[in-house]
Amino acid sequence: MSNTVEILRKAHEAFSENRLADSASILAPTATFTDHGRNQKMNSREEFQGWLSQHLAMASNMRIEGAQYTAMGDTVVAQFRVVGNQDGNLGPFPATGKPFSFDICEVWTFNENGEAVEGHNYSDGLGLLGQLGHISLGE
Numbered sequence: 001m002s003n004t005v006e007i008l009r010k011a012h013e014a015f016s017e018n019r020l021a022d023s024a025s026i027l028a029p030t031a032t033f034t035d036h037g038r039n040q041k042m043n044s045r046e047e048f049q050g051w052l053s054q055h056l057a058m059a060s061n062m063r064i065e066g067a068q069y070t071a072m073g074d075t076v077v078a079q080f081r082v083v084g085n086q087d088g089n090l091g092p093f094p095a096t097g098k099p100f101s102f103d104i105c106e107v108w109t110f111n112e113n114g115e116a117v118e119g120h121n122y123s124d125g126l127g128l129l130g131q132l133g134h135i136s137l138g139e
Contacts, residue, residue, distance in 0.1 A: 004076050004110045005069040012080065016063035018056060024049035028115040037125040048119075059084035059100070078106045082123075086132050093134045100131045 007026050014022035027033070027045040034041045035051065042048045055062055062084035070077045083101045102124050109118040130137035 004074070004108070004114060005071050007110070007114055008069060008076050008078055008108055008116075009067065012064045012067055012078070015052060018060075020049050020052045020056070023052060026116045027119070028111060028113075028117050031115070031117050031119065033119040033121070035121045035123075037121070037123045057088045058090045058095075059086050060088065061085055074110050074112075076108045076110070078104075078108070080104055080106075090129075090132070090134070093129070093132065096132050096134075098132050100128055102128050102131070 011023045011026045014020070024045050027048055029045055030043070031045060031048070032041060032043055033048045033051070040051065042051050062082060065081045065083055067078055067080035081101055081103055083099070085099050086096050088095050104121060104123045106122070107120045108116050111117050126135070127137070129135045
């Protein structure tokens with residue numbers, strides 16, 4: 001099996017450098033990816049790349065920092081922080097220009113060729129909306 005941690009690390013680096021096609025290229029053509037915070041499921045590499053582009057449309061300087069990777073057989077768990085400034089719309093919420101920083105956990109499963117066949121993203125969308133000033137979190 002390929003070095004799946006290095007494959008995922010390079011995909012995250014590509015995302016941080018706005019190279020979305022390179023980031024999405026780790027997926028097998030018919031891989032599935034679930035964004036649990038938004039209840040969205042992507043069923044192809046193309047759909048996943050579209051999901052990535054939604055994030056950069058909201059924050060063109062979005063990047064991954066402090067990533068830690070743990071491999072367990074054909075599965076890799078990644079924990080990292082995403083930072084940026086909201087310079088585009090986030091769904092119905094207009095750009096605020098405010099900075100944000102939130103933690104994400106992803107779980108990826110790879111096949112014997114080193115391609116991701118399944119991915120899961122867990123993040124705190126409510127906390128993000130609070131940081132950007134779109135909702136009040138009672139602080």
